[in-house]
Amino acid sequence: MLATAGVAALPSLAGCSSSSSGGGGSSSTVSFGSNAAVPEPKGAYQSLFAAAKKATGLTVEVNWVDHNTFQQNITTYLQGNPQDVFNWFAGERCQYFAAQGLASNVDDVWSVIGGSYSDAMKAQSKGADGHYYFVPFDYYPWAVFYSKSLWSAKGYSAPSTWDEFITLAQKMKTDGLIPLAFTDKDGWPAMGTFDYLNMRLNGYQFHIDLMRTGQGWNSSQVAAVFDQWRQLIPYYSPGFLGLTWQEGAAQLLNKQAGMMVLGLDQIGTIFTGAKADDLGFFPFPEINPTYGQDSVEAPIDGFMVCKSPKNRTGAVKLLEYLGTAGAQQTWLGSNPADIATASGVDTTKYTAPQTAAISLINSAKNLSQFMDRDTLPSFADPVMLPAIQQFLSSPNNVSSLLSGIDAQAKTIFSTTG
Incomplete structure (x- = not known):
């Protein structure tokens, strides 16, 4: 049943790509494959990408797909014509696609954002080869x-x-x-x-x-x-x-x-x-x-870059922005269902559940990803x-x-x- 549904849904998952030129192109458009087609967090992403344009000059062209369809078709998607940047998960899920050669390392992004992340977050963002492939954005218990x-x-x-x-x-x-x-x-x-x-x-x-x-x-x-x-x-x-x-x-x-x-x-x-x-x-x-x-x-959500992005320069620039406390604060202002991964976010603006979530996660001896x-x-x-x-x-x-x-x-x- 899942396989049949996946084939039917595949065109919508891969049907939108950036029109920018070349792997190192400098187009102001970055394509983005999103698993957040539902009203929330779609609305929070729309606010985030509007803020990203003001901060970076980049227009984010989004292919919205529902969460389940995105997950069921992710391998075929990445083997086809994926967007430059896409939503994905830390840990084993990140490492798997890195090992399959279906994602680009983002060491250059981490040379800019690394000071805002804990060692635990860094470890969850690396492939087995020691390179970074993932930029964490939010997590939750x-x-x-x-x-x-x-x-x-x-x-x-x-x-x-x-x-x-x-x-x-x-x-x-x-x-x-x-x-x-x-x-x-x-x-x-x-x-x-x-x-x-x-x-x-x-x-x-x-x-x-x-x-x-x-x-x-x-x-x-x-x-x-x-x-x-x-x-x-x-x-x-x-x-x-x-x-x-x-x-x-x-x-x-x-x-x-x-x-x-x-x-x-x-x-x-x-x-x-x-x-x-x-x-x-x-x-x-x-x-x-x-x-x-x-x-x-406590699953960690974030972003990866496909193996051959059409706009590598723009993808790096976008992820450098998304890896900041300011970007994550913008997101959380519209979607108070997660916790920021970067240091420096104003936690006084958190809701009661967000504040309690920090205490729960900080009290844990071990964190699993799901x-x-x-x-x-x-x-x-x-x-x-x-x-x-x-x-x-x-x-x-x-x-x-x-x-x-x-x-x-x-x-x-x-x-x-």
């Missing part, structure tokens, strides 16, 4: 979100352990609420729950090794993750496999649901304006005391996305599910690695 006003009215308090979490879910159900607004029509939202369950049960290192090596899927540790997960399903939104994350977030906003496991980048676009500060969250609860709540899922970023693209969406949906549809058939995942992982990682 995944957590358990809720409406502060609803919780205040009901007298709820944030749980820190699994038993407290389940007890609260039971109470919410008794109160006539959907305890957990869980929606997985698009497949990827459930990956965040898997990541947290795995890190809480088996620890960060086990999780990262599983993601990066593909070894250990048919193990008692992973089986325990799905056993734990099964306890949550009775508290999920009715018909969750047919609902989008936006519909789940609306359940939270409208006080029909009590909690939701999601990223601030997503739910922060639903709780906006006067309702922004009503959005509260707490870390995913502890399951195994050995690991507590020491790991936080399943579809920490593992191979050829494994995450084609294998794990439908496998998790299969589990959620038939949660009592874990043994055969893990056997199938394990077999596919061995094949994919052996041929890719």
Whole structure:
């Protein structure tokens, strides 16, 4: 199904390119491939690119594509006629395309912006060859979100352990609420729950090794993750496999649901304006005391340059601007759902959720990037996305599910690695 949808959507993904000349051309137009076609953060990007034109003189010509289509077709896109600059992700996802020769290094950009970034951000922006391929722009935590006003009215308090979490879910159900607004029509939202369950049960290192090596899927540790997960399903939104994350977030906003496991980048676009500060969250609860709540899922978003940009000079100039605190402050002014990656941003202008997000991330011992970023693209969406949906549809058939995942992982990682 995904393959069919991808072929149909491909022309829109690659159908716009810069008219500028040559790889080193000096045209004032830079083409940009965006995965942000929805109203927000599209509006924030439009404000950002207007500011970029004032600051640099560059016109950014954007090909707007929805997030899922962009991800499903990214490899074919980069092998074809991509825009000069494109939205993408740090860590493994950046390194993968760098290793495939589908992206240009941006060492020249980092010679200008490097002083504004931590060593951790720098490490997430490099390929295996030690060169920079990525410019980080914003990042955000995944957590358990809720409406502060609803919780205040009901007298709820944030749980820190699994038993407290389940007890609260039971109470919410008794109160006539959907305890957990869980929606997985698009497949990827459930990956965040898997990541947290795995890190809480088996620890960060086990999780990262599983993601990066593909070894250990048919193990008692992973089986325990799905056993734990099964306890949550009775508290999920009715018909969750047919609902989008936006519909789940609306359940939270409208006080029909009590909690939701999601990223601030997503739910922060639903709780906006006067309702922004009503959005509260707490870390995913502890399951195994050995690991507590020491790991936080905090994906880093940013930009890369295609392998043969038509306007290399303009692309570098644009990224030098986007790597500044000023550019990121402009973005966050229109999209208060993320945190800036560069130092020097005025955090007094952050919303309450943004400020709390900084504290959560800074308190973490380990940061993960998200399943579809920490593992191979050829494994995450084609294998794990439908496998998790299969589990959620038939949660009592874990043994055969893990056997199938394990077999596919061995094949994919052996041929890719």
